[in-house]
Amino acid sequence: MQFTLLDIWHHTGLFARMIIFTLAIMSVASLVVMAERMIVFRKTRSDSRNFAAKMGAILAKGDLTTAANTNLGKDVGHLGRVINSGLTAYRITPGNKDLAVESVARALERQAQREVQSLKRGLGLLATVGSTAPFVGLLGTTMGIVNAFQLMAAAGSGGLATISAGISEALITTAFGLLVAIPAVMAYNFLQGWVDARSVDISESSNEFLDVVARHVGGGSSHTA
Template sequence: MDFSLSGLWHEMGLFARLVVIVMGIMSVTSLLVVGERLLVSFKGMSDSKVFASKLASLLADGPGRLDAAADTKFGKDIGYLGRTLRAGLVAYKGSVHGDKDLCFESVARALERQQARELAVLKRGHGWLATVGSTAPFVGLLGTTMGIITAFEKMAASGSGGLGTVSAGIAEALLTTAFGLLTAIPAVMAFNYLAGWVDARAVDISEASNEFLDLVARRLADGPSEEEEEGEESEAAA
């Protein structure tokens, strides 16, 4: 009996081979999901830091610079934080001439909606990792059960219960169990890491949104800017 991986593969039954193939597909897909999520997540964090630096420099002179920030073109690569705050800037620019309470509520809702969208994007693929982590051990257990059944079938066919009779079936059962654990453990570790990372980014987005709302509230409390007053006077004169 050859107990190498190739030898065990040749000794496996059809069902056990199918179990190993399924877990191989699950494992490779999980690795691809993790790689893609890491690239997207860390690029988004880098872009968000650049955007935050640009916005902070624009608003360094106080909330009165919100009008200039709303008219600034930041580009496409601004990260999850940039997209969230840009939604607030767009809402502020669209309702700044209206009622102050309505303007504030509009900005708050825009920030909340965009935050929910960004978190949903950051969590993309997590469901697959959770599914693999929770089901792979059971798939391996299914292969284990079938391996034990194979061992007993060979024992019954030979009419004896020696170790040599059942060794192939037991090895097949243990191998599928090992594949199940090797597939599940990295998926669970990656899911926990990514979930914690997203939770931390949710705190960052929430804090940035609250700071932005504070600026909007102060800006609205200060009254219309000089540019707005000049525009209103021109409209009145016309």
């Protein structure tokens, strides 16, 4: 048997074909998640940087009321949605220092958790594919070897030459499983690292914004809804 896709497909049995078909679905699903997450991450990073540049200039003046009433549009990225939630909480909270700071802090924390979970969307599928694809391939290999020994027993002859073709065909499913799992694991580790880095960015930005609110409210400034 030659190692071409057409020859491999013709020499595999029904069960092995089902395994290969399952692995193909897992591979396509993981590739779709990879592409979708890369597009989303690139856009949200760009939008967040634009928001930080514009809102940072306003907050640098210490005018939270103006910042709270500024609308920078919907495309503000993960960072913009977190900070906007804090600005909204600041705007609708009565002029009490402790209440304002606590309300803003809770709003920032809630939205930060939502954003991190949103960024992680689809990563569970990559982790599942990366961890299970080799075992799915191994299942096909195991059943293929069992079938090879059954054929040897039915033929009444032994020897490695008798079952080598069957074993080589069976091992193909393990190879497919590894080919599916390796890119999924690499993509998961990369994307998870990116999400962790953005989580740190969100935390730092939230703390900086909360410091601005605390200084503004503590300085005796008042705000209205």
